[in-house]
Amino acid sequence: MKNTITLLFLFTISISFAQSSTRKADKLFDRMWYKEASALYEFELNKIDRRNNSSIKTNDSTYVKLLKRAGDSYFFNTDMEKAYVWYDKLISEYYTDVDAEYIFRYAHALEGIGKYREAKRWMKEFAKRTENNDDRSVLLNQKTLTIEDVLDIEPGFVLKNISVNTKYSDFGPMYYKDQLVYSSAVDSSNYHTRIYHWNEQPFLNMYLGKLNAIESDVRLIEEFSKSINTRYHEATLSFSPDETKVYFTRNNYDGKLERDGKGTNHLKLYSAELQKDKDSLPIWGNIKELPFNSENYSVGHPAVSPDGKLLYFVSDMPGAIGATDIFVVDILDENINKAIKDSTYTGYSKPRNLGEKINTAGREMFPFITDNALYFASDGHLGLGGLDVYESKIQETQFNKPVNLGAPLNSELDDFGFIVNEAKNKGFVCSNRLSGKGDDDIYSFVRLELEAPLCEQSIRGYVSNTITGERIADVKMSLYSENGTELETTTTNLAGAYQFDTVLDCNTKFKVIADKTGYDVKEKPVLTLNEKGETIVALGMETLDRLIVEERGVLKIKIGIIYFDLDKSFIRSDASIELNKIVLLMTQYPKMVIKIESHTDARNSDDYNLKLSDRRAKSTRDYIISQGINAGRIESAIGFGESQLINKCKNGVKCSEAEHQLNRRSEFIIVKM
Structure with a gap:
């Protein structure tokens, strides 16, 4: 371009x-x-x-x-x-x-x-x-x-170079009634001798074209408005919803081109209203400069929202993120304007930058807004070269991440000035691609009805102990649809992580249930994210009782130390207090089955310790049974002597009494519940 x-x-x-x-x-x-x-x-x-x-x-x-x-x-x-x-x-x-x-x-x-x-x-x-x-x-x-x-974006448009294009610049189309208004440097005005030295072309003016029946081509009718067109540049315009007011871009012009201190002629936005002349013919009059123009920066490329309440435009004004940004103002009626105390400009709010999701360090230009999306040209987002056209879907009044519309709409050179009738999937776009007739050309397009790309979410996550923060292995994880259908089950690995093979659609409700023996069942309803990727679901689980703990993946009943007299295996009164806790827990959970393991330290002979620990294990079992617990609920009671020490204190190693004590232990392992 x-x-x-x-x-x-x-x-x-x-x-x-x-x-x-x-x-x-x-x-x-x-x-x-x-x-x-x-x-x-x-x-x-x-x-x-x-x-x-x-x-x-x-x-x-x-x-x-x-x-x-x-x-x-x-x-x-x-x-x-x-x-x-x-x-x-x-x-x-x-x-x-x-x-x-x-x-x-x-x-x-x-x-x-x-x-x-x-x-x-x-x-x-x-x-x-x-x-x-x-x-x-x-x-x-x-x-x-x-x-x-x-x-690799699937082609979604069929383009056609329209008839009114010339060897000069033709661009900036906008719908007006059943016609098309566009800007052109065609050498056909009364000012054809005035050449713009930038590119040795005539100055731009706006023209009116008639659309053919299928809206794929345009025939030149006449100048759009003699009162709006001047000796200098007029381009890019937008109408109010009732088409009685127009906003357009013009050079900073007041009888002559006005320049700033650096010799730059900036652009300004103007409005005009549809009136009647002395012969009752329609004419665009009451031309006004918009109040947020400046002699020090440019303002242009207007786009009025479908409800007529917002005016989008492009500027390099203070507050711009990059070379040029898209801004927006509220269009206010006189009463609303008086009620807004921070409004600096009559009829309009203060300009607001659309932010970093839309604007970049490069150039964002030529906005076009519909009820569903914002379309604009940019060389700051990832593209094919020069300016590319992007679409930002509107969701709950917010703009989504812009998406490049791909080839053939976009090319290696500049593509911009996109407008579309979304109901008909037809519109126009401008480009200076080499296959055109001249400098910038207008192309009509048909937007193809493509299958929407799949938006899917994989589901993964992890499970941890709510109290200790430790990850929990071997948890049964179940994935359910919103209506309660079980879709898949899996288990957590040693790191407490899980992932389902099933993928769900974006923005879909589902439920994850975590279940493991000794723990409360955990259920969590979730909504998948609204973009392709993965939804991570973390769950915390607690054991059924504070006495139930998990050590190295094994569920145990943790009570105080069971003390025995020297060389004895009978249950002392202090030991019975601790064992009664197990009896109570097994009474509360009648399906609980345990096994008992007794261990000694390394002092004394291996054979002696093995026999002593086995007597103590069986004595412990007998006590629990004597308190009313069915013998079938104790799977086994075995002594292991000093064969399973938990520290360094084996034969011949000098250890403290406290270190030896750690090895003298009884363990109550939960087999099932």
């Missing part, structure tokens, strides 16, 4: 060269006459190259600045093929010295000529140079989306 994009929002770059031979080129560049400036920069560079070949070297800093300016002249005019030539020379010869910004522009130029693999490599270098602190490096290097992903 070798004129329109730069015409509608680009910063000037003020670099003054010491050499007087480049002053004219600099002045042209600062006035944004890029086409003429690029020719002079190329002339100077070629002259220097010839001089260098004659062994008369030029100051490197001067040469570098010329390379930058030559590349920028084409980059800002969106001629990526020629921008690549000079950026490539700049990067090749002065790679270590150039700013990160030129690495980015070089990568963008590579994208613009279809060299995606090289562009990706240089974007990685840009990310490295900026230490990932620039939003553009994050967006273009994110792991979740690559250029290959964009290239």
Whole structure:
């Protein structure tokens, strides 16, 4: 889009060269006459190259600045093929010295000529140079989306170049009644001798075109409005829902082009109302400048919401995240305006930036809003080169993450100015792709009814003890649908983690149930996330009783130490107090079955300890049975002597009494409940 994009929002770059031979080129560049400036920069560079070949070297800093300016002249005019030539020379010869910004522009130029693999490599270098602190490096290097992903988007549009396109710029379509209004530099006005030096084309005006029956082509009728069209640029407009008011973009113009202190002519937004002239014919009158315009920054590209309450626009005003951002204001009637104390502008609220989900460090432009989505052009989100068209779905008044609409709607060059009748799946888009008739062309399109891409969620998670925080293994995990149908079961691994093979649709209700012997059953209703990926469900479980603990995956009844007299196995009164706790627990859970294991320390002989521990185990069993517990509920009562020490205190190792005591223990293992 070798004129329109730069015409509608680009910063000037003020670099003054010491050499007087480049002053004219600099002045042209600062006035944004890029086409003429690029020719002079190329002339100077070629002259220097010839001089260098004659062994008369030029100051490197001067040469570098010329390379930058030559590349920028084409980059800002969106001629990526020629921008690549000079950026490539700049990067090749002065790679270590150039700013990160030129690495980015070089990568963008590579994208613009279809060299995606090289562009990706240089974007990685840009990310490295900026230490990932620039939003553009994050967006273009994110792991979740690559250029290959964009290239693989299923084609969803059929495009047709329409009849009214000329060799000049034709862009900015907007529906008006059953017709189409668009902007064109067609050389057919009374001011055809006035040429815009940016690209040697006539100034832009707005025209009215008649749609054919199937809305796939347009026939020029006439100028849209003689009262709106001036001697300078008018472009991109939007109507109120009742089509009695129009908002449009115009140069900062008051009889002549007004420039700021740097010689830049900014853009402004204007409104006009449908009135009747002296012959009762409709005419656009009461043309007003919108109150948030400025002499110091640009405001343009209006888009009115379907309910007429919001006005979206593009600006580089203070508060912009990148080169140009999309902002929004409330359109207020007079009574509402008086009631809002913080409203600075009559009829409108203060401008609000749409935020980092939509806006980037690059350029966001040409918004179009429907009830369902915001469409816009951007070179800051991951794309195919130049400006690409993106769709951000509206969900509960919030904008979702923008999605690239893919080829063939988007191309290696600039694609922008998207409008659509969503009910008919038809619309228009603009592009300066090489297959067009001229500079920028308008294309009609049919949006194909594609099957919605599957949005699925896998389900995984982990289970832990609510009290101790330890992960729990061998938990039976069950996945249920919203209506209670069991879909799948699995068990947690040694780390307490689980994952179901079943995948669910996004935004779907389901339930997970965790069940393990000795624990309260845990049930958790969940809603899957609303984007492709996985939903993680963490559950906490508690044992049925505080006496029940899990040690190394084994459920045990934990009571105080069971003491026996020296060389004895009868149950002492203090031991019976602890054993009664087991009796009570087994009474509360009549299906509980246990086994008893008794252990000694390493002192005395192995055989002696084995026999002593076995007597103590069986004595313990007999006591529990004597308290009314059925013998069948004690699976076994075995002594292991000193064969299962839990510390270093084996034969011949000197240990303290406390260390030996740890090995003298009775364990009550839960077999089932």
